[in-house]
Amino acid sequence: GDSVTQMEGPVTLSEEAFLTINCTYTATGYPSLFWYVQYPGEGLQLLLKATKADDKGSNKGFEATYRKETTSFHLEKGSVQVSDSAVYFCALSPGGTSYGKLTFGQGTILTVHP
Amino acid sequence: NAGVTQTPKFQVLKTGQSMTLQCAQDMNHNSMYWYRQDPGMGLRLIYYSASEGTTDKGEVPNGYNVSRLNKREFSLRLESAAPSQTSVYFCASSGGHGVNTEAFFGQGTRLTVV
Numbered sequence: 001g002d003s004v005t006q007m008e009g010p011v012t013l014s015e016e017a018f019l020t021i022n023c024t025y026t027a028t029g030y031p032s033l034f035w036y037v038q039y040p041g042e043g044l045q046l047l048l049k050a051t052k053a054d055d056k057g058s059n060k061g062f063e064a065t066y067r068k069e070t071t072s073f074h075l076e077k078g079s080v081q082v083s084d085s086a087v088y089f090c091a092l093s094p095g096g097t098s099y100g101k102l103t104f105g106q107g108t109i110l111t112v113h114p
Numbered sequence: 115n116a117g118v119t120q121t122p123k124f125q126v127l128k129t130g131q132s133m134t135l136q137c138a139q140d141m142n143h144n145s146m147y148w149y150r151q152d153p154g155m156g157l158r159l160i161y162y163s164a165s166e167g168t169t170d171k172g173e174v175p176n177g178y179n180v181s182r183l184n185k186r187e188f189s190l191r192l193e194s195a196a197p198s199q200t201s202v203y204f205c206a207s208s209g210g211h212g213v214n215t216e217a218f219f220g221q222g223t224r225l226t227v228v
Binding site for chain 2: 004034041042043044045046049089091099100101102103104105106107
């Protein structure tokens, strides 16, 4: 079946540092890929998505590129802020279906210090 | 816009008790989902409803039942709660088949079974 693997956490950074959170996937067909963010005490919010190979999703300074050849969707941000502290989830949905039937990675806790 | 509303937000049950988690969405979405979130495991799909009148099992359906009451509401029932069902439960909704919209999540229900 489909699966998503994220880098082990937690990740602790100083403000303005560069962020990378690795994500790789296994899936049949042509899945869509997502990054969700969960702030303390809240539900998940979509951060960015990519629906086909070589697409780049971006939002709030975060970026991720759908790499079919390496089955990866790594999340990057050039300069993190304290307000970026949250849990980040990589996820996929099977191609051709609505985007709610998701397979998630285990999540990566990010803490940013001033 | 309320989005996806879950009730209750917190619940403590004794082993063997039953309860129903409620979920309602006001976005006219066809599809609705129930996930559970456990530490280090991301979110896992319990049940989903692709459209009103249909329900299907997800990855971890044992011990749960669901009802798609109408287009807006999708409830999750624990008939005889077990400590292994201690978790945070999230409801989500998204556009139906063929309509590729992101999934919107509720705030979650934190359930403890003692």
